[in-house]
Amino acid sequence: MDIHALQQIVHQTRDARRKQTIAKFSPADRDQLIRKYHPDWRASAYRPIRFGPNEGDKTVVELATLLEGDSSLDDSADLTPHHTTDVLVIGGGGAGCAAALHAHGAGAKTILATKLRLGDSNSVMAQGGMQVSVAPEDSPVTHFIDTLKGGHMHNDHDLLKVMVEEGPSIAKWLIELGVLFDRQADGNLHVKKGGGSSKPRLLTCSDYTGLEIMRVLKDEVINQKIQLLEFCAAVELLSDEDGRCTGAVLKDLDNQQHVIVAAKSVILATGGIGRLHIQGFPTSNHYGATGDGLCLSYRMGAKLDHIDTFQYHPSGAVYPEQLIGALVTEGIRSEGGQLVNAKGERFVNELDTRDVVSSSIIRECEEGRGIRTMSGRVGVWLDTPLLDAEHGPGTVERHFPAMMLQFERFGIDISKDPVLIYPTLHYQNGGVKIDTNSETNVRNLFVAGEASGGLHGRNRLMGNSLLDLMVFGKRSGLTAASRTGSITQGKLTLQHLERFRTEAKKHGNVSGVISPMILPAYTRKAG
Amino acid sequence: MNQEDINVIDQPEVLKPRMVTIDISGKKYEVPEGVTVIKAMWYAGQEVVRGVGCLGGFCGACATYYRTKDDPKVRTCLACQTAVQDGMSFTMMPPFPARKALYDIQKLQDPKQDLFNLYPEAPLCRNCNACTEACPQKIDVREGVWKAVFGDFQSVSEMFMDCVMCGLCTPVCIADIAPNLVALYVSRAQGVHFTAKPARLDTRIKEITDGRFNDEWRKILAMNEKELAEYCATVK
Ligand SMILES: Cc1cc2nc3c(=O)[nH]c(=O)nc-3n(C[C@H](O)[C@H](O)[C@H](O)COP(=O)(O)OP(=O)(O)OC[C@H]3O[C@@H](n4cnc5c(N)ncnc54)[C@H](O)[C@@H]3O)c2cc1C
Ligand code: SF4
Ligand code: SF4
Ligand code: FES
Numbered sequence: 001m002d003i004h005a006l007q008q009i010v011h012q013t014r015d016a017r018r019k020q021t022i023a024k025f026s027p028a029d030r031d032q033l034i035r036k037y038h039p040d041w042r043a044s045a046y047r048p049i050r051f052g053p054n055e056g057d058k059t060v061v062e063l064a065t066l067l068e069g070d071s072s073l074d075d076s077a078d079l080t081p082h083h084t085t086d087v088l089v090i091g092g093g094g095a096g097c098a099a100a101l102h103a104h105g106a107g108a109k110t111i112l113a114t115k116l117r118l119g120d121s122n123s124v125m126a127q128g129g130m131q132v133s134v135a136p137e138d139s140p141v142t143h144f145i146d147t148l149k150g151g152h153m154h155n156d157h158d159l160l161k162v163m164v165e166e167g168p169s170i171a172k173w174l175i176e177l178g179v180l181f182d183r184q185a186d187g188n189l190h191v192k193k194g195g196g197s198s199k200p201r202l203l204t205c206s207d208y209t210g211l212e213i214m215r216v217l218k219d220e221v222i223n224q225k226i227q228l229l230e231f232c233a234a235v236e237l238l239s240d241e242d243g244r245c246t247g248a249v250l251k252d253l254d255n256q257q258h259v260i261v262a263a264k265s266v267i268l269a270t271g272g273i274g275r276l277h278i279q280g281f282p283t284s285n286h287y288g289a290t291g292d293g294l295c296l297s298y299r300m301g302a303k304l305d306h307i308d309t310f311q312y313h314p315s316g317a318v319y320p321e322q323l324i325g326a327l328v329t330e331g332i333r334s335e336g337g338q339l340v341n342a343k344g345e346r347f348v349n350e351l352d353t354r355d356v357v358s359s360s361i362i363r364e365c366e367e368g369r370g371i372r373t374m375s376g377r378v379g380v381w382l383d384t385p386l387l388d389a390e391h392g393p394g395t396v397e398r399h400f401p402a403m404m405l406q407f408e409r410f411g412i413d414i415s416k417d418p419v420l421i422y423p424t425l426h427y428q429n430g431g432v433k434i435d436t437n438s439e440t441n442v443r444n445l446f447v448a449g450e451a452s453g454g455l456h457g458r459n460r461l462m463g464n465s466l467l468d469l470m471v472f473g474k475r476s477g478l479t480a481a482s483r484t485g486s487i488t489q490g491k492l493t494l495q496h497l498e499r500f501r502t503e504a505k506k507h508g509n510v511s512g513v514i515s516p517m518i519l520p521a522y523t524r525k526a527g
Numbered sequence: 528m529n530q531e532d533i534n535v536i537d538q539p540e541v542l543k544p545r546m547v548t549i550d551i552s553g554k555k556y557e558v559p560e561g562v563t564v565i566k567a568m569w570y571a572g573q574e575v576v577r578g579v580g581c582l583g584g585f586c587g588a589c590a591t592y593y594r595t596k597d598d599p600k601v602r603t604c605l606a607c608q609t610a611v612q613d614g615m616s617f618t619m620m621p622p623f624p625a626r627k628a629l630y631d632i633q634k635l636q637d638p639k640q641d642l643f644n645l646y647p648e649a650p651l652c653r654n655c656n657a658c659t660e661a662c663p664q665k666i667d668v669r670e671g672v673w674k675a676v677f678g679d680f681q682s683v684s685e686m687f688m689d690c691v692m693c694g695l696c697t698p699v700c701i702a703d704i705a706p707n708l709v710a711l712y713v714s715r716a717q718g719v720h721f722t723a724k725p726a727r728l729d730t731r732i733k734e735i736t737d738g739r740f741n742d743e744w745r746k747i748l749a750m751n752e753k754e755l756a757e758y759c760a761t762v763k
Contacts (some may be wrong), residue, residue: 001535016749028686028758032738042696054589116576116579116580116588117580117586117588119580119586120579120580120581120586120588120691121580121581121586122581124580124581124585124586125581125585126689133731134725134727134728134731135727136727139740139743140735140740141740141743141744141747142762144747145758145759145762146762148755148759149759149762150563153752153755153756153759157748161744161748165735168728168731168735169732169735171728172728172729172732175718175722175725175728176633176719177633177718178714178715178716178717178718179686179718180631180688180717180718180722181716183722183723183725187722187723187724187725187726188725188726188727188728189725189727189728198762198763204690205688208585208689209690210585212688213583213712215690215692215711216715216718217628219709219711219715220632222627222629223629223630223631223632225629231577233575253576254576264634284583286580286582286583286586287579287582288580289582320561321561321562322561322562322563322566322608322610326583326584327583338635338670341559371535372535373535374535401586401688401689402585402689405584405664405665405689406584406608409608409609410610420617466712519576521573522566523569523572523573523575524569524572524590525572526569
């Protein structure tokens, strides 16, 4: 059927739905729904990791294979350093920039190496906002409780407390650098309510929050003359005879040569994993989101946490084909956008946590109440025109200019017609286990941002990631910088790799792939 | 027909994928109609490293020049956000060596005047409008440059909120202005020097350092798992 004919049901039922309220699920119903429909519970997609620090723990097959993968380096690799520095930051997203700026600001010689250009990352795409408890009726404690609930009580309390308490001062830091958060008429920060939060707490910059933060941080990194190594992907870490981290091997993607960096400490800020397309899901993530940091730290002996749980953002576009996986921001639902199945019915409280909303969309689709596309995708409607109906014409355009433009390029006016959505692989809830200074169990190896784990428990609350990046980027940078005076540069060896390979042999060898992946293989092979 | 068969969107492009001929940097390839410019390059067997970033229309890595069949005008686009059509020819924009001024944004004394020291070329705009025409985000770039020069920093910061820093407005400028870099400076200056300080944020920071929430923290952190879960259930 013509798409417009199928959309009629959404237009026809709009007025009736406007008056309807849908209660959130009770904890028991919510658990049952998630166990039945959430991709994290699809047992066949999982297997135990055969060896290494997380031996026996289950994770998705795609990740297990990479973690058990071999390094591209052989024992005889030349490790003479091309650069020597106090702090090496790997990854040029939000966490990496925050880490580099703080390390540099504290007086440490800092190098920032990143796989693509500075800022080409997930961070630029964050639209929904950043959670900081600034409203008078809100508090860091409430922020803590909301996050715990969202994370199914599995969050690391120490990490979480640090994050919510440092939120306001990190917001101040960003404002002092020139980040233009939306304001109220009285000059105070405007806060929006996000899914799973009991109080309005989202700081936003229109629907370009991540982009605005990143434009400013990138500019500041350049102004501070922090040494940049762009198109340099980390392919291995380096360790001394005691297993401490002492640097990294990068690969220059322009000429395929190795760049050896000796560093007193290394901060991995390599972000997420969406481009592994776990369970065949499309993804909202950037080109370089291939979980490199997990593989690199795992071989060094760092323990991973919660790597069996991923976030599937409820609203990834499934139509048109060109936008498959692209994110339709949560903000639409925060402002009252409703989810509607093929029969014109709502089926979930749109502001429930992401795992609940995603599971319910999957349920609708599996039970035949979805709308299918000819390329074999399925989805439900997100009633975007409802926002204009509720808050006056022009609301969608004013509040979501980025999204309007994105669909407009394909001839779709989302202020007039609903969009078809289905969950998309969005965020890695877990990652490398860290302490409150962002350090792993490997000395002088820090991990910050999405690559780290523990803070978000089994489901990250919207808007908490941007805050996580800034807070733990800062802490890693400051801690690493504070050590530069007291430690000397350790030897550059691949002894951790020897240990890893020996261990692999005992367990029937490495998986046969080379990791980290660096970039997904999208180029079509000849034929 | 049952319910499920009815709920299928017609997509001619999927039903009968049509191959189109496009021209990538001077070579012809057959690719499926309607895929994005980046996907067309992958389909054509090209490795793309420089030129891909977020794949979501936000990072500006994929700035591209293109021309459609029989149209003399060379246009610009973000390759991850644009569908190919028959007869289209395109090439990605190489990195352009625009000059970015270095500054300490917090220490500026007179940001509106400093603009002329940092970017002396900004007032030399010759109104050709090429920058506006080149902008894939539909920003009125030329207007923005003038507003910057006239000191209307607030308007500039609002107009350029959509700027993905693709740099497409820069090589076209006959006055050697990099409008996006000018706007970035202006927006940051607007934030640092001309925007009200959010008083309530300072209050909250002080509350935290003064330990206003300490009792509540103690109560919560002393709870066992069950108590905490029960407490959480009461917060709505
Ligand atoms: C579309 C989208 C919308 C989102 N919206 C929000 C939101 O509204 N609010 C919120 O709080 N969170 C949001 N998130 C989540 C949040 O943006 C990310 O979790 C966060 O940006 C991750 O930041 P990061 O610095 O850890 O990683 P990234 O920003 O992804 O940066 C990682 C960097 O490391 C580089 N890198 C990777 N591997 C290597 C390697 N081997 N060597 C060198 N460099 C490497 C990458 O190229 C990249 O530059 C969103 C995410 C997406 C994808
Ligand atoms: S203003 Fe310039 S850099 Fe910004 S989006 Fe437009 S063309 Fe790109
Ligand atoms: S391209 Fe340069 S000269 Fe032309 S309008 Fe834009 S800023 Fe002015
Ligand atoms: S790849 Fe980021 S805008 Fe196209």
